Each structure stands twice: as structure tokens, then as C-alpha cells.
Amino acid sequence: xxxxxxxxxxxxxxxxxxxxxxxxxxRHLLQAGHHVTVFNRTEEKxxxxxxxxxxVVAASPRQAAEGADxxxxxxxxxxxxxxxxxxxxxxxxxxxKGAIFVDHTTASAAxxxxxxxxxxxxxxxxxxxxxSGGQAGAENGxxxxxxxxxxxxxxxxxxxxxxxxxxxxxxxxxxxGQLAKMVNQxxxxxxxxxxxxxxxxxxxxxxxMTKVLGVIGKGAAQSWxxxxxxxxxxxxxxxxxxxxxxxxxxxRLAIDESRQNxxxxxxxxxxxxxxxxxxxxGGGRWDxxxxxxxxx
Amino acid sequence: xxxxxxxxxxxxxxxxxxxxxxxxxxRHLLQAGHHVTVFNRTEEKxxxxxxxxxxVVAASPRQAAEGADxxxxxxxxxxxxxxxxxxxxxxxxxxxKGAIFVDHTTASAAxxxxxxxxxxxxxxxxxxxxxSGGQAGAENGxxxxxxxxxxxxxxxxxxxxxxxxxxxxxxxxxxxGQLAKMVNQxxxxxxxxxxxxxxxxxxxxxxxMTKVLGVIGKGAAQSWxxxxxxxxxxxxxxxxxxxxxxxxxxxRLAIDESRQNxxxxxxxxxxxxxxxxxxxxGGGRWDxxxxxxxxx
Numbered sequence: 001x002x003x004x005x006x007x008x009x010x011x012x013x014x015x016x017x018x019x020x021x022x023x024x025x026x027r028h029l030l031q032a033g034h035h036v037t038v039f040n041r042t043e044e045k046x047x048x049x050x051x052x053x054x055x056v057v058a059a060s061p062r063q064a065a066e067g068a069d070x071x072x073x074x075x076x077x078x079x080x081x082x083x084x085x086x087x088x089x090x091x092x093x094x095x096x097k098g099a100i101f102v103d104h105t106t107a108s109a110a111x112x113x114x115x116x117x118x119x120x121x122x123x124x125x126x127x128x129x130x131x132s133g134g135q136a137g138a139e140n141g142x143x144x145x146x147x148x149x150x151x152x153x154x155x156x157x158x159x160x161x162x163x164x165x166x167x168x169x170x171x172x173x174x175x176x177g178q179l180a181k182m183v184n185q186x187x188x189x190x191x192x193x194x195x196x197x198x199x200x201x202x203x204x205x206x207x208x209m210t211k212v213l214g215v216i217g218k219g220a221a222q223s224w225x226x227x228x229x230x231x232x233x234x235x236x237x238x239x240x241x242x243x244x245x246x247x248x249x250x251x252r253l254a255i256d257e258s259r260q261n262x263x264x265x266x267x268x269x270x271x272x273x274x275x276x277x278x279x280x281x282g283g284g285r286w287d288x289x290x291x292x293x294x295x296x
Numbered sequence: 297x298x299x300x301x302x303x304x305x306x307x308x309x310x311x312x313x314x315x316x317x318x319x320x321x322x323r324h325l326l327q328a329g330h331h332v333t334v335f336n337r338t339e340e341k342x343x344x345x346x347x348x349x350x351x352v353v354a355a356s357p358r359q360a361a362e363g364a365d366x367x368x369x370x371x372x373x374x375x376x377x378x379x380x381x382x383x384x385x386x387x388x389x390x391x392x393k394g395a396i397f398v399d400h401t402t403a404s405a406a407x408x409x410x411x412x413x414x415x416x417x418x419x420x421x422x423x424x425x426x427x428s429g430g431q432a433g434a435e436n437g438x439x440x441x442x443x444x445x446x447x448x449x450x451x452x453x454x455x456x457x458x459x460x461x462x463x464x465x466x467x468x469x470x471x472x473g474q475l476a477k478m479v480n481q482x483x484x485x486x487x488x489x490x491x492x493x494x495x496x497x498x499x500x501x502x503x504x505m506t507k508v509l510g511v512i513g514k515g516a517a518q519s520w521x522x523x524x525x526x527x528x529x530x531x532x533x534x535x536x537x538x539x540x541x542x543x544x545x546x547x548r549l550a551i552d553e554s555r556q557n558x559x560x561x562x563x564x565x566x567x568x569x570x571x572x573x574x575x576x577x578g579g580g581r582w583d584x585x586x587x588x589x590x591x592x
Contacts, residue, residue, distance in 0.1 A: 194486015
């Protein structure tokens with residue numbers, strides 16, 4: 001389902017993790033009129049965020065979660081999610097019965113299922129909800145949110161997520177959001193490598209690649225990546241966008257999952273190796289489209 | 297440049313090769329009011345075409361070309377192009393000074409340059425002009441035409457090509473059309489393999505892939521192939537579209553060219569091998585998106 005952009009009643013929410021994604025997401029929640037309490041591992045960052053935008057800083061995930069209807073997290077990986085959700089100072093200990101834990105971290109499907117079970121054991125709800133759209137999407141409130149979990153808490157959470165997202169969809173039971181995000185990254189891996197090989201080939205053949213992409217970008221070779229990254233690839237400009245380090249983390253999750261479900265990922269696994277070479281060349285923070293540098 | 301769809305003065309044209317692409321292209325020329333003489337290696341096919349649509353059947357490419365302003369060819373490969381253009385019964389012998397030979401065949405850039413030189417030696421013009429859009433594009437008159445050659449004959453030919461194309465662009469000197477078509481196919485190879493791996497992974501993970509593509513198809517993983525082929529890939533339906541046999545021919549041209557220009561095509565070359573396996577499974581006539589069958 002897609003939630004209409006109608007008025008949303010203000011809710012008490014907690015946001016755990018104020019990184020390049022979480023920071024702007026929490027800001028959008030505040031600006032949409034919600035009551036936002038934030039927690040960040042480095043507290044100084046949370047205080048700077050509060051001084052800039054407002055809201056309340058909590059000393060622990062548990063404290064942030066107390067009295068919140070919805071607790072949202074956007075941290076690094078499975079381990080970070082567990083550390084903000086579980087344990088004595090974790091959010092689960094502070095949440096009241098029926099409250100919803102939403103994990104925006106891109107992490108494993110198995111971890112999402114475990115968290116769902118642990119939440120259920122305490123009378124809580126958990127939704128895995130990784131996002132796509134990158135830093136720009138977070139800043140512009142235009143993320144896509146892919147959810148796994150139960151319908152009732154999803155319906156309660158979705159109107160709140162409108163503050164920072166353009167589309168939010170429930171894709172199936174716990175873990176389905178993470179799996180859908182993996183599908184997204186697998187598609188992109190092959191796609192960007194194909195685009196890179198095409199542009200690098202055309203350059204070596206002496207073609208005016210701006211002209212060529214203008215023509216083939218209207219047909220069967222068209223892609224979002226060609227539309228949005230073709231020009232910057234031609235300019236050899238990669239100091240922006242979705243970083244290679246993040247892409248490698250996401251591809252590792254997909255490759256790990258494929259060991260469980262038996263899927264074959266010959267090109268995604270190869271492209272993951274190419275990204276290792278981009279990292280070795282110092283490009284961990286370059287945009288994913290920097291694959292073309294290996295071909296120049 | 298893109299030619300406006302305004303009225304075009306009727307020209308005397310010849311069309312060589314009435315296959316799945318050439319047949320409908322020649323028909324569009326006729327329906328646009330041009331005087332069309334056709335040649336086909338199997339003459340019976342040319343007669344059937346004439347009986348259905350009109351025009352005149354010639355006994356040789358040379359006879360078809362006599363008195364024509366523009367001679368168009370759409371045949372199988374370099375050898376077929378040479379056989380309709382050169383030699384005693386070839387079109388070049390029938391064409392008058394200043395006439396234009398347009399080759400719509402997907403073939404090598406070196407062959408296109410050779411033909412250009414041979415045409416120039418006789419006071420003729422040659423343009424390499426491979427198309428994209430497939431059989432459906434030919435039938436609907438919606439092809440994209442990528443041209444290499446000189447500007448003057450291009451300007452004369454482009455209004456005529458409007459009969460069967462939506463976009464026609466001069467990309468550079470002789471061979472540039474062929475090279476641009478190779479770029480197109482290289483991009484598609486990686487893209488379709490990525491899409492196949494993504495969908496097959498999602499299926500094994502138990503996701504509702506129609507739902508998932510509906511979500512990720514609005515973001516950074518979007519492509520023409522996902523939009524147009526995602527549903528048929530999910531349905532395992534490949535009895536249509538752009539055939540694997542044709543794709544392998546086109547990838548061979550790109551890989552051969554890369555041996556000359558030094559471009560690296562690690563994924564395009566790998567996907568070419570996957571297509572060999574699709575052929576071995578009897579899928580030579582299946583759509584290019586049938587790569588996913590190797591992953592199921």
C-alpha cells in the first residue's frame with residue numbers, strides 16, 4: 001500500500017542513530033510535528049542535532065524508548081541493531097506493550113526475523129524497513145521504504161514514515177524488507193557494471209558518449225543509473241552518491257543470504273570483487289558508478 | 297539531430313532484405329508514399345511482399361538500385377552486406393553518382409568503414425545505420441537509428457527514415473553507428489543478467505516478486521528491461537522479443553571490436569557464455585531476458 005500524504009496525527013517517536021541517513025530522517029519527523037526523542041552512540045552528535053532542530057536527547061536507547069509509540073533505528077549493521085534494541089539499556093526494555101520497533105538499517109533477514117521473535121515475546125512489534133534513495137533521498141524526504149512484518153503495526157507506522165519517504169510498502173513477513181533491499185542491490189550491481197563496460201568501450205572506440213547515451217537512453221538499454229549517473233561517469237566524477245563501502249556491505253548480505261537460499265549470483269559476486277579493487281584504489285567513499293574507473 | 301515528423305517529399309528508394317526487420321521497414325516506406333523497389337535473396341518472399349503491399353520486385357540488388365536516390369539494406373551480417381553491395385550484381389554497380397547506400401544491418405565497424413571507402417571511390421555515399429527497437433519497433437515504425445557517416449547524405453536520408461523510426465541520429469564518422477549499437481548491447485547484457493539474478497534470488501527467498509519490482513522499479517534499480525520484461529520473466533515467458541541468437545551475434549561483434557580497441561568486457565563476455573548455455577538448452581529464439589532460466 002501507499003499512504004496518502006494527508007494530515008498525520010502527531011506521535012511520540014524515538015529515533016536511534018543520527019548518521020547521514022538517520023539524522024535527516026529524524027529531522028523530517030520533527031518538522032512533521034511528531035514528538036521526537038533521539039539517541040546516538042556518540043552523545044555529542046545527538047546534542048548538536050537537538051541544538052540545530054529541537055527534540056529531546058536521551059542517554060540510552062531504553063530511555064529514548066520510554067513512552068514512545070514507535071521507536072525507529074538507523075544504525076550500521078546487525079550487531080548495532082542488537083545493541084540498541086536488546087540488553088538492559090536497549091530500547092525493548094523501555095518500550096510499552098504494543099509499541100512498534102522499526103529498523104531502517106540495511107541488515108540481514110535472519111537478524112530481522114530474530115528481532116521480530118524477541119519483540120513478539122515481549123508483546124512488542126518489530127518491522128524491518130531498509131530504505132533506498134541514499135543520502136539525497138533522506139535529505140529530501142524521498143526515500144523508498146521496503147517493509148517486512150505484520151500488517152497492523154505496519155498500518156500504524158506507515159503514516160509516520162510519510163515524513164521522510166515517498167513510498168512505503170509491506171512486502172511480506174519479517175525479513176521481507178531486507179530481502180527486497182538485497183534484490184535491489186543485486187539488480188544494481190549487474191546494471192552498473194554493464195553501463196560501465198558500455199561507456200568505457202564507447203570511449204575507447206572514440207565515440208562521443210554524451211551523444212550516444214542520449215540516443216540509447218531512450219530504448220532497451222535505458223536505466224535510472226544511465227539517466228542519473230551517465231553524465232558523471234563520463235566526467236569521471238564520483239565524489240557523491242551511494243558509497244562503494246556501503247554497496248559492499250549490502251552485497252555481502254545478499255551473498256550470505258544466497259548461501260542459505262541456494263540462489264546463484266555469478267555477476268553480483270564478481271562485481272563485489274571489482275568493488276574490492278575500487279576500495280583498494282582508495283575509492284571506498286566513491287559513488288557505486290566508479291566501477292568504470294577499473295576499465296579506464 | 298531528430299527530424300520533425302513533417303511531410304517528406306516522395307523519393308525513389310530500394311530496399312534489400314525483407315526479413316523480420318526489413319519487411320516492415322520497407323512497408324512503412326511504401327505507406328509513406330515513397331517509390332519502393334525491393335530485392336530479397338529468396339525472390340518468392342519479395343513477390344509475396346509485393347502482392348501484399350505493392351512496390352516493384354527486382355531480380356538483383358543492382359537492378360533494384362538503378363535510378364534510386366537511396367538504397368537501404370537490412371540483411372544478416374558483414375558477408376551478406378558485401379554480397380548485396382559489391383560485385384557485378386551488387387547495388388553499387390547500379391547506383392548513380394551521389395546516391396546513398398544505407399546499411400541497417402547490425403555488423404562490424406571495420407566492415408562499415410570498408411564499405412564507406414568503396415562507396416567514396418565510386419562517387420557514392422555510405423551510412424552505417426543499425427537500429428534498436430527489435431521486431432516490434434520495426435512493425436510499429438518506432439525504431440531508433442544510430443548512424444555513422446557524413447553529414448550531407450545523412451541530412452538527405454534522415455527524413456526518409458522517419459517512415460519507420462522515432463529517432464535517428466548521426467553519431468560520428470563511418471562505423472560510429474555500429475559502435476553505438478555495440479555499446480547498447482553491452483549495457484543490456486550486464487543489465488539483464490543483474491535483473492535475472494535479482495528476480496531469481498527474490499523467488500528463492502520467497503518474495504512476491506511482482507510486488508517487489510513494483511517498489512524497486514521506482515528507484516535506482518529501475519530499467520527499461522525491468523519495466524518491460526520483469527513481468528514476463530516472473531511468468532517464465534520468453535516466446536517473443538529480441539532473440540538470444542541475435543544477441544549472441546551482436547555480442548560477438550562487440551567482443552571482436554574490443555580486441556582492437558583494448559576495452560575490457562568481463563561481464564559482457566561472461567553473459568555471452570551464459571547465452572551459449574541458453575542456446576544449448578534450445579533457447580536460441582527465446583527473448584534475451586531468458587537468462588533467468590539458468591538461475592531457476
